[in-house]
Amino acid sequence: MKPLYLAAAFTLVLSGCQSTSPQSINSADATPASLTVVIDNVTSEQGQLIVTLHDNSESFHSDDNINDKDSRYFRSQVVTPNMPRTTVTFEGIPSGRYAINVVHDEDKDGGLDRMVFPFLGMPSEPYALSNNIYDTFSKGDFEDALIKVQTPGSEVHLTLATHLNKISGL
Numbered sequence: 001m002k003p004l005y006l007a008a009a010f011t012l013v014l015s016g017c018q019s020t021s022p023q024s025i026n027s028a029d030a031t032p033a034s035l036t037v038v039i040d041n042v043t044s045e046q047g048q049l050i051v052t053l054h055d056n057s058e059s060f061h062s063d064d065n066i067n068d069k070d071s072r073y074f075r076s077q078v079v080t081p082n083m084p085r086t087t088v089t090f091e092g093i094p095s096g097r098y099a100i101n102v103v104h105d106e107d108k109d110g111g112l113d114r115m116v117f118p119f120l121g122m123p124s125e126p127y128a129l130s131n132n133i134y135d136t137f138s139k140g141d142f143e144d145a146l147i148k149v150q151t152p153g154s155e156v157h158l159t160l161a162t163h164l165n166k167i168s169g170l
Helices: 002-015 057-062 163-168
Strands: 032-040 048-054 075-079 085-094 096-105 127-129 147-149 153-159
Touching: 032 048, 032 096, 048 057, 048 085, 075 085, 096 153, 127 153, 147 153
Parallel strands: 032 153
Antiparallel strands: 032 085, 048 075, 048 096, 096 127, 096 147
């Protein structure tokens, strides 16, 4: 009986670690604004930069491929990378709070590639998240990535790096 209680407690703890919701945290009728995303540390002009805005935790944690017609981003743009800095502007988005994800999709396959060896699942392409957050073993919390977009417009600076560079500090 004791193992059953431990298993139930463990499941409960894990279920609360990273809950997701498809519900937008913003009001659809908020005043329109613009958001300029400045992406620093672009080290190659190969491939494409995928910039996605997320207004809910479910889409933020989904890592959908940009080519998937059912991808769950609030808004996205795919642009050609320019060294050492690329700027992307989203126009007419409702003012509110958003999380931003940038992937330097070097092979243009529409998503973030991950390592098989030696670190299974670790991102192998450079990426950036709003507030430049990262977590050693996961994408990080949606709430920690949220930035505020105000009328008439806001600007945010993100720094691209590989996951290995982020955790090693190189």
